[in-house]
Amino acid sequence: MNKPGIPQGTRDFNANTIRKRNFILTTIKNVFEKYAFEPLETPAMENLDTLMGKYGEEGDRLIFKVLNNGLNDPKNIDKAKLGFEKLLEGKTTNELTERALKYDLTIPFARYVAMNIGKLTFPYKRYQIQPVWRADRPQKGRYREFTQCDADVVGSHSLIIEAELANIYHEAFTTLGLYDYSLKINSRKMLTALAHICGSPHGLIDITTAIDKLDKIGIQKVKIELSERGLSEKQIDIIEQYLNITGTNEEKIAQAIALFADNAEANRGLEEITNVIKKASSANLVVDFSLARGLNYYTGIIFEVKAPSEVSIGSIGGGGRYDDLTSLFGVKESVPGVGISFGIDRIYDVLEELNLFPENIGNTVKAIFFNMGETESIFAYNVMQNIRNKGVACELFYESAKITKQFSYAEKKNIQYAIIIGSKEIEQNYCQVKNLSTGIQELVILDNLYDYLNSN
Structure with missing residues (x-):
């Protein structure tokens, strides 16, 4: 008889764990509702073509695909064999799979907006708390099944939204006791401008994909990857100058102005960053021009939350503006959007490691x-x-x-x-x-x- 077990990268939650998770979720949910967001839920599965091509080359590889029903039926054996042969060639066919587990909550949300464009009142503010799945390599703080907790606003270009989302992060994390979190901010316009001054405007995806790995692999390996992606030594030198910008927020912005000179796209990006910092002055905002958020759909301000320095873990939140996402689903007039996500499982690990959960959180029976x-x-x-x-x-x-x-x-x-x-x-x-x-x-x-x- 086989020993019972669960798939790698998934977990069982006992009563005490669930109560701690609910403490986190209730705290964040209360902040969302204070800022007038309303709840939404979408299915665990989406059509595969809804998800593919939206997360970049690496993200697409991490999508869990669901095999079509009936592939084990003798009548479908030839169809299944053909599908698996194409899969081994790196191709996905409708004969094999047409659905997938959702990779995040943003693309399903954009799909929902596109399907209900005539029924929603804009700006539409929603929050969503549901599990998502990624075919990633399990490690500390990284799971194949985990809960995301998102807040998004669609229907407005106003930077007040970005400032509000920064304040939501601040209120949620300080309420949870994470006073020393840092909220990194950048604009994808800075990365677009970087590609232009490198003389490689069509290399934006290659550049952002490499830069997004900076924290994991370091500058030297990023430079090697950029070279392997076809960038010249001169282009890589410009990117390195950009990545070496340091100092206070004001000093970083001054260095960026000097590097980009009169580049109009960079100026727009710097104006966005400065605007949000002024409007959300209480949040722990840190300008980080290396922040790339490798997902292709971001177009403006981007965020990433880091836990206090004494905890060794990846980001515990992130997001940004995606002004043309709904056009991917046939909406003729692009609907502007911006959103953030909380990494609930990593936040749990951080609170556990720092002993920040309330002392009697599990004592419900008096x-x-x-x-x-x-x-x-x-x-x-x-x-x-x-x-x-x-x-x-x-x-x-x-x-x-x-x-x-x-x-x-x-x-x-x-x-x-x-x-x-x-x-x-x-x-x-x-x-x-x-x-x-x-x-x-x-x-x-x-x-x-x-x-x-x-x-x-």
């Missing part, structure tokens, strides 16, 4: 009624139901077991109070209540039990 026998348990159950009906989470031990076993159960579940009602207590209308964290035991009149539990 009291346990001990089972002292058939008659006593029926009486205790009725008392318990009365307490439950008033909003206190509690339970009755199901079996009339040894008192030591019931105490052990309560302690393992971190229940705060043990309530004992025996025949004597029933006769005299009181119960014994023991605080399991302090060891203090008191007699409480049954009519006062709710007030006692509610006040402690």
Whole structure:
């Protein structure tokens, strides 16, 4: 018999983990709703042609494709063989697969907007919290199934949106206790301008794909990759100058002005960055011209959130503007959009490592009624139901077991109070209540039990 297991890059979540995750999600959701965003959900699967070609060369390779139904039917064997042969050649065919698990929430959101363009009120502000899937190599902070938490606005070119999204990041992360997060900001216009001053305007994707790996592989390997992608030594030198811009936000912007001279696209990008920094002055914004966000659909401001420096983990959020995304789905007039994403699983790991979760986050059951026998348990159950009906989470031990076993159960579940009602207590209308964290035991009149539990 095979040993039970789960696919690599996926996880089971126990009760304590779920409560911690819900703490994160509820915190972020409350911020979204304070900023007037409304919820949306889309299917786990999308049509393959909805997703392909939207994430860049590497992103497309990480899309989980779903095999068509019925491929194991004898009538479809030849079709399946042909499909797999083409797959081995790097091609995807409708005979083999027409659907895929969603890679992120942004493209499905753009598809939703395109399908409902005549029904939505613009600007349309939505948040979405759902799992996504990527055929990535599992490692610390990187999973094949994980939850994304997005907020997007479509229907406006205003940079107030970018400032609001930066403030949403700030409020959410500081509420979670991550005061030392950093929010990197750049504009894709800077990267477009870089491609132009390099004399390689058609090499934007090659340049951004390489630059996007800077944190992972370092400048020397980025230069090697740029060379392998056909850029000359002179072009690579310009890119290196760009990547070596350092200092305060003001100093970085001044160096960029000097490097790009009078390049109009760069000037527009710098104006965007400066505008957002002024409007979201309370957020921990850090200008980072190396920020590329390798996804092809970004057109303006881009963001990436880094955890406090004492935690070694990748980005815990990111996003940006994508002003022509809906045109990919047949919308004649392009609908401007901008959005951000929270990496819930990585945020969880960061809060866990920094011990930032509330101390009693998993203690939802406040009291346990001990089972002292058939008659006593029926009486205790009725008392318990009365307490439950008033909003206190509690339970009755199901079996009339040894008192030591019931105490052990309560302690393992971190229940705060043990309530004992025996025949004597029933006769005299009181119960014994023991605080399991302090060891203090008191007699409480049954009519006062709710007030006692509610006040402690």
